[in-house]
Amino acid sequence: MIDTRLDLKTNILNNRLLLSIYSGAGGKDAEDWALMLLRMYQKYSEKKKWKFAVLDKKEDEYGGIKNATVEITGENAYEILKNENGVHRLVRISPFSSAHLRHTSFTLVEILPVIEAREIPLKDEDLELETFRSSGPGGQNVQKVETAVRIKHKPTEIIVSCQSERSQFQNKEKALEILRGKLYQLSQQEKAKTVEELKGKKIKIEWGNQIRSYVLHPYKMVRNEKTGKKYSQVEDILNGNLDRILNLVQ
Numbered sequence: 001m002i003d004t005r006l007d008l009k010t011n012i013l014n015n016r017l018l019l020s021i022y023s024g025a026g027g028k029d030a031e032d033w034a035l036m037l038l039r040m041y042q043k044y045s046e047k048k049k050w051k052f053a054v055l056d057k058k059e060d061e062y063g064g065i066k067n068a069t070v071e072i073t074g075e076n077a078y079e080i081l082k083n084e085n086g087v088h089r090l091v092r093i094s095p096f097s098s099a100h101l102r103h104t105s106f107t108l109v110e111i112l113p114v115i116e117a118r119e120i121p122l123k124d125e126d127l128e129l130e131t132f133r134s135s136g137p138g139g140q141n142v143q144k145v146e147t148a149v150r151i152k153h154k155p156t157e158i159i160v161s162c163q164s165e166r167s168q169f170q171n172k173e174k175a176l177e178i179l180r181g182k183l184y185q186l187s188q189q190e191k192a193k194t195v196e197e198l199k200g201k202k203i204k205i206e207w208g209n210q211i212r213s214y215v216l217h218p219y220k221m222v223r224n225e226k227t228g229k230k231y232s233q234v235e236d237i238l239n240g241n242l243d244r245i246l247n248l249v250q
Contacts, residue, residue, distance in 0.1 A: 017078040018055075018112040018181050020069040024087065026105025031064030033090045034107045036238060038068055041081075043240025050074025055164045055174055062096070069162070069178060071114075078113050080246060085111040086211030093217050102217055106210065112181030120180045120187075128152040129172070134163035151175045158182050212245075214238070 019041060023034040045052040050072050057068040072081070087108050094103035131146040148163030149171040160182065162174040213223045214234055222231040222245065231237065237245055 012078060012113040012115065014076060014078045016071065016073045016114040017081060018069060018071055018114060018178050019081070019084075020067065020110040020112070020178075021065070022067045022108040022110070023065065024106040024108055026090075026103065028060070028062050028064060028096045029090075029094050029103045030105035030107060031060045031062065031066055032095070033064075033088075033105045034066070034068070035064045036090070037088060037107055037109065038065060038070070040238050040240055040242070041070070041072070041084075044242045045072055045074065045077075045240075047240055048074055048077075048080075050077055053164060055162045055178070069160075071174070071177075078111070080248065082111050082113075083246075084109050087209045089210040089213040091213065091215045091217065112178065112185060114177055115180045115184050117176070117180070120183050122153075122176065122179070126154050128154060131168060132163075134171075147171055149175050151179060153179055153183070156183070156186065 021034050021038050023030040026033065042052050051074060053071045055069045055071055058066040060066055087106055089104065089106050091102065091104050093100050097103060130150045132148045132150065133146050134148040147166065147168045148161065149168060150159065150161040152159045158179060160175045160178040162171040162178065165171045165174060210225055212225060215221045216234060220232060220234045222234050222237050231245055
């Protein structure tokens with residue numbers, strides 16, 4: 001079980017965060033959109049001089065991604081990006097449409113804090129660990145040895161994985177960090193009283209749930225769906241210039 005009374009605001013490591021991206025409704029376009037968002041946050045991190053490390057990534061056969069998890073480290077990174085959490089919608093002429101039709105696709109961005117290990121202790125009997133061969137960076141070692149780690153948290157059925165590090169131990173530690181971040185997120189649902197309630201209603205990565213819309217056709221605009229504020233510099237934003245949309249500049 002998870003303590004829903006946890007208040008770990010003072011114990012969140014503000015200079016580190018875990019960012020996960022999941023493609024949703026939209027097929028190949030959604031997986032391409034997920035890759036575009038991943039690159040957007042990478043470019044933004046480079047501009048902020050933050051460290052951007054891919055921990056896990058599942059690619060599709062067309063060059064897009066089904067999902068990815070990265071670790072971002074830098075000054076006030078979590079505080080700056082925490083509100084990016086939610087569904088992001090893209091409208092454009094589909095590069096996968098031979099008829100050049102307009103297509104709408106959706107991707108979920110999940111921002112998780114990095115929590116100190118002592119704040120959310122994990123019991124060995126609650127964890128189901130599986131190792132596999134990494135398909136990511138790390139040289140020949142990760143291709144021949146099962147260094148990648150997948151962990152299932154039995155009480156909540158949350159599954160996390162990491163394959164970026166050279167050793168199984170390092171990947172396990174990173175995966176546990178991701179798990180603690182997800183458990184912290186669940187702990188904030190204060191009214192939950194059972195594990196099923198705690199897991200909550202899963203956000204559908206589709207129409208009606210977006211926090212931001214990016215339109216490339218028939219006009220160019222980025223719209224904050226919470227405030228109604230609009231921005232016309234879509235390409236600029238997708239190239240990582242996010243300070244204005246994050247309200248860091250006027």
